[in-house]
Amino acid sequence: MKQHIHRTIEPKQLNKRLISALFLLLLITVGSSASPTHWQKRVREPCKKLVLYFHDIIYNGHNAKNATSAIVGAPSWGNKTILAGQNHFGDVVVFDDPITLDNNLHSPPVGRAQGFYIYDKKEIFTSWFAFSFVFNSTQHKGSINFAGADPLMNKTRDISVIGGTGDFFMTRGVATLSTDAFEGEVYFRLRVDMNLYECW
Numbered sequence: 661m662k663q664h665i666h667r668t669i670e671p672k673q674l675n676k677r678l679i680s681a682l683f684l685l686l687l688i689t690v691g692s693s694a695s696p697t698h699w700q701k702r703v704r705e706p707c708k709k710l711v712l713y714f715h716d717i718i719y720n721g722h723n724a725k726n727a728t729s730a731i732v733g734a735p736s737w738g739n740k741t742i743l744a745g746q747n748h749f750g751d752v753v754v755f756d757d758p759i760t761l762d763n764n765l766h767s768p769p770v771g772r773a774q775g776f777y778i779y780d781k782k783e784i785f786t787s788w789f790a791f792s793f794v795f796n797s798t799q800h801k802g803s804i805n806f807a808g809a810d811p812l813m814n815k816t817r818d819i820s821v822i823g824g825t826g827d828f829f830m831t832r833g834v835a836t837l838s839t840d841a842f843e844g845e846v847y848f849r850l851r852v853d854m855n856l857y858e859c860w
């Protein structure tokens with residue numbers, strides 16, 4: 661009976677079966693060899709860690725000379741000199757802040773943190789950040805780009821590292837922000853703990 665079935669299979673059909681069997685084998689080998697590398701990529705070990713600080717001196721009407729940030733947009737119930745009421749909701753602040761290796765504002769900067777933050781909730785203090793670390797020092801050259809929500813009353817907040825250039829070509833990861841100092845509404849210092857999971 662078995663032999664009979666075999667005999668009835670035409671050579672063309674056999675070829676087709678052989679090809680599909682080979683194709684299946686190929687798929688299995690490709691699949692099994694791809695999965696370990698896929699798995700390795702998902703292991704949550706940073707390829708680079710970096711801790712930096714940046715310092716934001718907000719213009720308050722009297723410090724135009726050393727202010728490093730300015731309110732550029734305010735809701736109609738506010739103005740661009742003083743952050744608005746209701747947890748600053750609606751304010752847009754542009755900054756060009758020095759980045760330092762330690763928490764001292766007067767340490768030699770290794771780059772500038774440039775971008776903006778917006779206050780985006782009336783009920784609590786929370787903001788949204790989009791900025792770059794732009795490096796031009798012997799330690800680092802290039803840039804790292806960041807974006808994400810900054811619920812600034814939390815001790816730590818995670819934002820995304822969405823890319824980079826130069827020494828940080830194509831990097832990605834997570835940056836943990838913490839407020840290292842906060843002086844009135846004129847100065848704050850953020851500690852940025854970067855865990856990069858893609859390094860080239």
Ligand SMILES: *[C@@H]1O[C@H](CO)[C@@H](O)[C@H](O)[C@H]1NC(C)=O
Pocket residue numbers: 717723726846847
């Ligand atoms: C800005 O400069 C003024 C005048 O030099 C100084 O009193 C003030 O402390 C400076 N602010 C910061 C945050 O360094």
Ligand SMILES: *[C@@H]1O[C@H](CO)[C@@H](O)[C@H](O)[C@H]1NC(C)=O
Pocket residue numbers: 738739740741742
């Ligand atoms: C901005 O608003 C603050 C608080 O409402 C007020 O004290 C200040 O005079 C205003 N400044 C300007 C230039 O309108």
Ligand SMILES: *[C@@H]1O[C@H](CO)[C@@H](O)[C@H](O)[C@H]1NC(C)=O
Pocket residue numbers: 796
């Ligand atoms: C980087 O620093 C070098 C040396 O100080 C300077 O010549 C160059 O203009 C700087 N580049 C930028 C983009 O600031």
Ligand SMILES: *[C@@H]1O[C@H](CO)[C@@H](O)[C@H](O)[C@H]1NC(C)=O
Pocket residue numbers: 811814816817818
């Ligand atoms: C901020 O803190 C609150 C309360 O502690 C917590 O529920 C929330 O998940 C935190 N948010 C972030 C983004 O960490």
